[in-house]
Amino acid sequence: MKRQVAERSGRDAENRAAHWLEERGWSILARRLKTKAGEIDLVARRETLVAFVEVKWRLRAADLDCAIDERRLARVAAAAEAVAQEYLVSGDDMQIDVILLAPGIPPRHIANAWQP
Template structure:
């Protein structure tokens, strides 16, 4: 049986790799990465990116199987990202930028899937 700490460490490494893939994907599409893994008292935002007058607070989800991406994100997780984004908004949107919450799904041997503006209560 594998040790729980080793499993957590592998998941952490997988998450960091996925965030790097997602950041690269965003850069290729004209985004500038402003921050990574920003923690607040209400949640964490994996990436904060800007393109033009738009700031995206991005949740990155990685799965080892592409079929598991369909269930990787849920309302509860998005609600935590939105709560964190509300706290961070004034810091990253100082010049009246629009803001939205995006999700990027990452799985081996496939291009990342970018889901823009997934939270409409922001």
């Protein structure tokens, strides 16, 4: 039961993050994209920039600072590399972003969070 609640919370957070991005001019190209290297929560485009987005939800805003780590970002980056050719066209740039969500606070968007 706990796993189902976490799954539902994660999906709700991803939907909220997608809506938030769309309000800021991004188009959502894919959701919950599974690759051999891992899963990408959202793939979004704005002009010539494609962002592979990791979404994190926590019940307490104070827990957001520990929600993402280098290992998790590296996994998202590897997954993005595996599918980048499907979303990028000549002249496009790509980046790995993070959106952090918790009740009562606006989403926190960390653009270009992965810089190896």
